[in-house]
Amino acid sequence: MARRRYLVAYDIRDDRRLRSIAGCMQGYGTRIQYSVFVCDLSDREKVIMRGDIEGLMKASEDSVMVIDLGRPGIPAVSSSSVTMRSYPHPPRSSSELRAPRW
Numbered sequence: 001m002a003r004r005r006y007l008v009a010y011d012i013r014d015d016r017r018l019r020s021i022a023g024c025m026q027g028y029g030t031r032i033q034y035s036v037f038v039c040d041l042s043d044r045e046k047v048i049m050r051g052d053i054e055g056l057m058k059a060s061e062d063s064v065m066v067i068d069l070g071r072p073g074i075p076a077v078s079s080s081s082v083t084m085r086s087y088p089h090p091p092r093s094s095s096e097l098r099a100p101r102w
Contacts, residue, residue: 005069006046008037010053013061020056021064024049040072 008025012018012035025031028049029039041049046066053064 003040003042005072006039007067007069010035010064024052
């Protein structure tokens, strides 16, 4: 089954829900910002993740964005502070993400 890389970003109004969703997301991917994760998921895992998130959030107050970045291993995201490298798996820790050398 083909996996896809997703960028998941969320804006949660309530601190309790925020902590719950952050804990949920840690089971699916790697945190790259406070409310942003990179996840390599199959179609089935993506559906399960969305269901888990939707069960924790309050749709009238919170928002969650899931962006398809393509196949894992293809560099798709860069910023001035962190450059995503081609990983055969999501990075396990922030030490695996290295700042670009300008």
